[in-house]
Amino acid sequence: MQTEEEILKIKKVKNTAVRMVVLRHLLSLEKAQSLKDIENALPYTDRSSIFRTLKTFEENKVIHSIEDGSGMTKYAVCAEGCNCDPKDLHYHFYCTNCDKTFCLFDVPIPNIQLPKNFKLQQANMVVKGLCDNCNR
């Protein structure tokens, strides 16, 4: 497991107070977080600073964004060695009851055969339904 400092160093992102606290927060949680989630969790850090931090992280592939159909973009730390290639894809499961987003790392993504001359850049596979906890 890499420390926050190591991650930022590897991804060539300058280490600042806001960046450290945001990255630490993301690392401490297993679920993808929205800007709002982070804002609520870090009450002394300004929203726009968090926003810009997330953009910076995304540009430098520290994190990747997920559109899970909840209406809010979520963010999660890239796995070690992840280059946010289409190959690194996984399904996201959005629970319509508890509003949590899960990364389904274990569910394989098939090879998508696109029409001729279409070029894949990224993909967003979101499955919605009820999670384990809510499906009772």
Place this chain on the structure above:
Amino acid sequence: MQTEEEILKIKKVKNTAVRMVVLRHLLSLEKAQSLKDIENALPYTDRSSIFRTLKTFEENKVIHSIEDGSGMTKYAVCAEGCNCDPKDLHYHFYCTNCDKTFCLFDVPIPNIQLPKNFKLQQANMVVKGLCDNCNR
């Protein structure tokens, strides 16, 4: 091919002027449309009327909505016999250059093996990249 009147009758949606014009517009295009798209195409129809029409259509399964990662919900007319089941799924391809959304009816969706006790309600599979026309 069904007429607008027939579709509304089958789906038990009352036929009104706004509904007719919105449905006709959606049928006339092969690509999923956003509220904004429709608004621009129908300058004499009020946005909120179009919005409520789309909601009514969606509730009655005349159309289905798509979240394609463009930030705007898109709408497309359901195919004949479509019940908007997870089974009726298909990939959507969003071109990051020309901002168009394509339905990839011909690309099969695999069976998604969810973790134990998770329940699938719907899925949204969006592939982003360059379309035929923009990939030159």
Place this chain on the structure above:
DNA sequence: GCATTTACCGCAACTCGATTGCAAAGATTA
């Protein structure tokens, strides 16, 4: 056919997540 109820429409206002302008504070370079 007329009155009453219900549904629909258009306008304007509002919500809320995302984004930006700007100036102050901090870090870096010359």
Place this chain on the structure above:
DNA sequence: TAATCTTTGCAATCGAGTTGCGGTAAATGC
């Protein structure tokens, strides 16, 4: 140290989506 660039916090703005409300049209009851 001075000049320059980056980051931060605040406030304002943007834009898609949504809602309240009064007016109009359609459906229903008598």
